[in-house]
Amino acid sequence: MSVELKLSRSNRIYRPSEALEGKIVFKTQSSIYHYGIRLTVKGSVNLQVRGGSAGVVESFYGVIKPIPIVNRITEIKSSGKIGLGTSEIPFSLKLREQEGNLERFYETFHGANISIQYLVTVDIPRGYLHKSLSATTEFIVESDKADLPQRPLSPEMVIFYITQDTQRHSLLHELKSGGFRVTGKISTQCSLSGTISGELTVEASAVPIQAIDIQLFRVESILLGEKIVTETSLIQTTQIADGDVCRCLTLPIYVILPRLLTCPTTLAGPFSIEFKVAIVISFQSELSKLHKKSDLKTPRLWMAMETLPLELVRAK
Template identity: 40%
Template sequence: MATTLDIRLKKANKIYHEGELVQGVLLINCKSDFQHQGITLTMEGSVNLQLSAKSVGLFEAFYNSIKPIQILHYSVEVSKPGRLPAGRTEMPFELPLKPKGNKTLFETYHGVFVNIQYTVKVEMKRSVLSKDLSKSSEFIVEYKQKSEQSVVKPVPFTITPESLQNIRERSGLPKFVVRGKMDSVNCCISKPLTGEIIVEQCAAPIKSIELQLVRVETCGCAEGYAKDATEIQNIQIAEGDVCRGFTIPIFMIFPRLFTCPTLATSNFKVEFEVNIVIVLQDDHLITENFPIKLFRF
């Protein structure tokens, strides 16, 4: 068996809050005792920005603003150069979860053009003839839950051919009236988005009604910004030519890691929208857009 290196965090769910200690153990398994040139543990947090293909080349300033933003960095020497015995060796560690200088810790978020990631990495230096060993483990940072609630902001809506935006030719649209409400567009990220939708009338048969969650990521600087919207998930809430006048519930859970509390900084923004999409039998789409704000409380 070759020498193996592993990181085990104390918390099984790997969720930590600012000010807590990230605790765990380093596990080293080896068949026979061996010499090493030092073991180092590094904890890092960074925001990685990326430009979409359509934005590259628009602004020279982008190339400076999209460098990774380091918001957390600790490095400690776990063991000086020496010899480890055969078998299993455990080395406990703990590191404080505090931002670097005047930086701010953001929640872990895996997007398309914005990525906020936190990792613990261990490196073992070995002799010239042996390959160095390393292992990294991601952990999740969440904001502490606040005692106060955000303001509930219900949004009633009515969708008709006249209410649709960006439609050049309305004469080809069937007559329809769709009503409903979003219970709130200020949403707790750990609770579902809820509401209801009622198709009061629609001259054309309906194929499907879907709920689409969209991330809107903005990267850039004072010279210019690139803004891109991409789909996170699409949930079908009704299938077929639904009964007219029937109340259809809206219910959607925000996926972990792919969403985070709404963010706005000088270099990037992460915002969210919800689309109600009514698909007609001829595959024409009727869409209503709702910008939403996510909080953790």
């Protein structure tokens, strides 16, 4: 015998104002008696501090107490029998209990230290002499359309400039003495389904440029006592120039956001999910051959970069 939960939507995406719908599918080789069929919908924010990120003291905390979002139990059927063969029981549950309810549903997210998850579980107790039946499946929560900004989202352009004097790490002597200057503008607010756009101009450089890349980072932060623990993950690297770039040549910046970005910028109490965009310039150097070309996250002697906060929103 088996029990399975099948949701009405193949992508399993629902909004807080909508009903979670589906069916409970039973497959049995004989009729069975049960003491009720109950559905439980649970949602929570789970905060986990990893030893490598938090250090020795914080690693003792392990997992911080989860933040509950929703916890609702609904009886679908009272005691009775399930017949031989395949049986289906439909269900429909409102995620928000009332229209005026102030429950805050964060969007589903699975990161390094933060996980926002929603589960629906069916439980069928069968008494002391028989094993209870249960099944669990995850569903995805996105923001209500009424809470989303109207399209098109006006891009917020930020002007940047990158020189030897804006870098906080050590540079090659010829870069420090000869100097370089790269200017441009880039959008720092955009839709999850949109693009990061802008332009960049190499005005001067004492050393030939090897490549220019645009990097996208996700930053997860947890408030632990009086300390903020942060985990930064590189999501995507897009190269916009390869080889020496002529001076005064303006390059377009056009980065398509990856589909794995399923959560917008979130700032809520003891946790936050933020994003950053970095313009990384790699100069030609024999030293660069000793390191992985893909390792752009760590500042090197032959690299210059500018990192800006990026606000990602879900639009209609």
